[in-house]
Amino acid sequence: MDYQIIWFLLIAILFIGYFVLEGFDFGVGILLPFIAKDDVDRRVVINTIGPFWDANEVWLITAGGAMFAAFPHWYATLFSGFYIPLFLMLLALILRAVGFEFRSKMPQAWWRKTADQFIFWGSLLPALLWGVAFTNIVQGLPIGADMNFTGNLIAALNPYALLGGVVVVLIFMLHGALFLSLRTMDNLKERAEKIAKTMWWPIGIVTVLFAVLGYWNTVLFEGLGLVPGTLPTLALISFIACFVFMRLKMQGYAFASIALTIVLGTAVIFYGLFPNVMPSSLNEAYHLTIYNASSSQMTLKIMTIIALFFVPIVLAYQGWSYYIFARRIGRDAIPREEVR
C-alpha cells in the first residue's frame, strides 16, 4: 500500500476520533443551558466532560499537525481557503476553553453566566462550522491551478452546507445527551434520557434528508445508483440501533451506536473523497489528491513508523483516563459554596 493511502487513512481516523470524542463534549456544551436547572447542575454537567474535553481537542490539533506533515498542500489550501471560518472556530475554542477553566474560579453569578455563554457558543459554533466546512469540501470548492482557494466565503454559506452544519450540531447534541445519561444521576440523568429520545426523530429526518440531497449536491455518491453503498447503510442501521437501545433502556449501547453512526458518517465523507482530498469545482485537473498534495516518500515513511509506535500508547493512556473517571457524578460531588 502507498504511504499516501496510509496517511489518508490515518488522517481520516484522526478526524473520526475527533468527531466521536469532541462530538459528545460539544454536545454537552450545547445542552448545558437547557438541561441544567441551577448552578450545581451546571457544575455537574461540566464536570462530566471536565477530565476529557482538553485531550479530545488534541485530536484536532494532531489531525492538523498530521495534515501539515503528510499533505502540506491539503493543509495550506484548506486553512488559507477557510481563513475566516477557522478564525471563528479558533475564537470559539479559545472562549470555550477559558469558560471551562475559569468558570469556577469566581463565585459571582455574572461571571458564571458569561462562562456558560462561552461554553455554549464555543461548542455550538465549531460543530456548525465543521458541518459547513466538510459539506463544502464534498461539494467541491473553487480551487485554481495554483492549488489556492479562489472563491469567496459567502458562497460557502449555501443552504445545503448550512443544512450540513445543522446535521452535525444535532447529532452531537444527541451524542452529548447520551453521554450525560451515562455520567449523571437522578433528575439530570432522566432529563438527558428524555432529551435524547425526543431528539432522535427530528434528527433522523434532517439527516436522511441531508444524505438524500447529497446525491445532487456532493461528489460522494457519484457513480452510485439507488443503493448508496455499505457505509451509509451501516450508518443508518447504527442510527436506528441507537433508538432501539434507548427504548430498551440500554444507554451504554445507545451511546455506542450513535458513536458508531458518527464513525461511519465521517467514513462516508473520506471514502467518497478518496483519492481526492479537496476536489476543485473549476476543473478536475485542479483536484487536490493524496498524490499531488502529499509530502515526500521519506517523510511519510518516517511519520508512519512514529505513528505506529506512539498512537497505541496514546490510545492506551487516554482510554485509561476514561476508565478511571467512569463513575457517575451526582450533585453531592459539588462542594457547597455561596453564589452571589
Added chain:
Amino acid sequence: MEALEIARWQFGITTVYHFFFSPLTMGLSVLTAILHTFYYRTGSIDYKRLTKFFGKLFIIIFALGVVTGIVLEFQFGMAWSEYSRFVGDIFGIPLAIEALLAFFLESTFIAVWLFGWNRLPKGVHLLSIWLVAIGSNLSALWIIIANAWMQVPVGYILNEGRAELSDFVAVMLNEQMLVMAQHTIIAAFTTAGLFMLGISAWHILRKNQVEIFNKSARIALVFTVVSGLLVATTGHKHAQHTVKYQPMKMAAMEGLWESEQPASFSLFALIDQENQTTSRELKLPYMLTVLAYNNLTSEVRGLKDLQKEYEEAYGPGDYLPPVAVVYWSFRLMVGLGVLFILFAIAGIVQWWRNKLEVSRLYLRLATIIMFLPLLANSLGWIVAEMGRQPWIVYGLMLTRDGVSPNVSSGSMLLTTIVFTLIYGLLAAVAVYLVHRFAKPGVSGDDTVAHAY
C-alpha cells in the same frame, strides 16, 4: 498596510503572547511536580498545601498557553500557506509529533492530576504531574526543532520548488536545535523559579504562613540559581553558534556595521539603519572576538560585508534585519539574565546568613523581579526571529514569499485586531485570577472533589 505586514504583526503578537505563558507553565509544571514529590516523600501536609497552591496558579496560566497554542498551529496554514507548502515536508514532522507525543500527554495527565486527588494511588498521582511536566517541556523541544530548522536549515534537498527531507536525523539533532532548546527550556525554569520566589516573598513580607512559604522560597532559590547560571552558559554557546551559522544575526545583535578583527563588544550605541552608522558607542575592545571565538585574533564580520556577500549569493536585495531592535533586545535580555543570577545568588547568601525571611528589601525586590523574566523571554524570541529577517527560512525563503496569497488584508486586519483584543482581555483576567488565588496563600481545604 499590506496583508504581509499585518500577517507578520499577527504572528508576532500571537507568538510573543503565547510565550508569556508557555515558559511559565513549562517551569511551573516541573516545580509543582517537585513540590508534589516532596509531599510524596515526606508526607508533610505543608508540601501538599504548597503543591495544591502552586498547582492552582499553574492551571490558570496553563489554560492561556493552551488556547494560544492552537492559534499558532492553525496560523501557519491560515496566514502563511505558501510557507506551509514550501516547508511542510520537514517542518510538519515535529509539529505532528509535538501533538502526538506532548499535547496528548499534557492534556490527558493534567486532567488525571487535577481530578485525581484522593482517587488514585499516591504514586500514580505523583507520576501524573511528572508526565504533565515532561509533556510540557517535550512540546517545547519539538517546536524548537521546527524553529531551529527555520534558523539553520539542514537535512533537506530542494525539489519541485519546496524543501524535502533528505536526512531525518540531521533535522532532529540539528546543532542549532541543541543550543536553542537548552537555552530556552532552562530559561523557562528560571522564569518559574523567580515566579515562585516572588509569590513566596510576598507572603513572607505580609507575615502570612511564613513557615510554609519559607520552604517554597528556598526551593525556588536553588532552582533559580542553578537554572540561571545554565541559561548564561547555554546562551553563550548559542551565541557562538550564531556567529558561525547566522553571521548576519550576530552582526545585528552587536550593531556591527564594519567587519572588525579583533572585534570589540558594544555596550551602548545609537543605531542609524538608514545611513548604516552607529554613534555614541561605548565599546570593550577585543571582547566580542573573545566571546565569539575564545581567542584574541579572529574576525567578526560586519553587516555591510555580509550584505555584499548575500547579494552575491542570493541576488540584489536588502538582507539586513532591523538592527536597532535586535541590538537592544539582545542587550536587555542579557542584562536581565545577569540580574537574575546576581539576585538569586544574593538570596542564597541571605539564606546562608539566616536572614532571608527578615530582609524586607530583598523580599520586596523579589516581588518585582518575578515579572521580568517574561520580558527577557520575549526579548530572546525577538532576537531569534527578528534577527533572522528578511528570511522566513534562513537562506531559502524570504518572509514576504511565505504569506497566503488569497487572504485579503481586510481579513488579516480584522482577525489581528480581534485576536489582540481577546489576548489583552484574557491576560487581564489571568493576572486578576492569579492575584486572587495567590493572595490568601495555601488553604487547608482538602475536600474539593471536582475541578470545575
